[in-house]
Amino acid sequence: MWKNNIKLGTDGWRARVGEVFNEENVLRIAEAFARYFKELQQPRCLVAIGFDGRKDSQHCAELVARVLSAHGISVLLSQSIIPTPVLSYTTKLHACSAGIMITASHNPATYNGMKFKASYGGPFTGEDTKRISQFLSEQIEGKQNDSFIERKDFLPEYIAHLKNVIDCNALQVFAANPKHTASVMVDSMGGAGQTIVEDILVSLGWRAQTLFGSPEPNFYDRNPEPIERNIEPLKYNVSVTDSIIGIATDGDADRCAIVFPDGKWMSVQQTILMLQWHLYYYRKMRGAVIKSVPVTDKVRLLAERWHLPFYDVNVGYKNITDVMLKTNYLFGVEESGGFGIQTHLPERDGIVSGLLFCELLAMSEKSLYAIWDEIKSVVGDLFYQRIDIDAQDIDRERVLHQLEHYHPSKILEEFYVQKVRKVYDDGVLTGIKFWFGDSRWLLIRSSHTEPMIRIYAEGQSESEVERLLEEGKSIIANFSR
Known part of the structure; x- marks a missing residue:
């Protein structure tokens, strides 16, 4: 009997290559999509399909396209490797019924998957993803053609659109002034971002250089997640050149990380606050601030200071998108480095995020450190x-339910x-x-995409954060016995 081991999550599907991610399961999902569209009974059904540079991503994209075509569904298929935000924009621009991106995002090269995009260019809703799951079948029909x-x-x-999202004039004026050093180092991590950021900046008079700008299936033996330990080449190259900023994008370029000009990593929380500051002060944009639960509480403090509507949503960018679709928003941010802004898409975009930081430098005419000092003063x-805990041998659901009866220990x-908040997904x-006051909290969360329990902590000092993390580790150790 067929065991359905395809688990669709908050952003589509990811699984290990050769185990769960295989050609048969790709065909099953493609056919489930075809059944889903048949149920919708839309008079015109068009689906955009893209792929990253992982092994077999292009082949799988072509398989999905051929299956949908055989069911009478028109397909726009990318000619080449593209970032996920490009697929998202294409889906919206061409009024597609949906978009499908073959990628495992920031996961290691041993994974692949699919991201599902709705007609508005953002993630599928949980309800639509559930409907796809219900149409999965053991039996593979096998119909394929390229007629549509x-x-x-x-x-x-996408590039033409970005020139309306970013203030190109501000970037050009900054670069043309001999007082300024308009020099950027980019790390695409061997992912789908390629040299897009560099090409745009160079066209505006900046000097830019991209590390690992050619897509490579194994991401040059790095995990394509732009966190501090994975971007050592970028940190080093920024520190030994005259770069005023370093920009890294993840495997499918929908996330972004920033490096200070001395080669030090800017934490994701700092990055979020800097972006919020830029959009409000320099871009003069207004709207609701939307963040996911693990993001620093200081985002809320700034929103309240500026009298902006504020939303604190569950993990998963689809939850941010749900709010974006219902309100006038400034930006939506998640802890993993995904940021989306008002004038673009209800979706994260690492390329736009990186360019916005260059725009911040141009508009402010200040260094990243000077801007950060301004934010700290407020x-x-x-x-x-x-911190992440390997939970392969832990009953994560049991641990979380035991947490409902938690009381602080002597730590x-x-x-x-x-205050206590329970975080649910579907x-x-x-x-x-658990909140212990402003900017003082502990979150314990089970990962959607990996066998991990994540412990997050924010406090009023480094020692407070260390104590909160120790508390989290103690809880998991005690409750997993």
């Missing part, structure tokens, strides 16, 4: 950390719980957050 497939270069339309210093003897408990 159009191959297209998606990139030019919200105070930032003390935040996350936090002077703290008391002021009705399943995936995390619990």
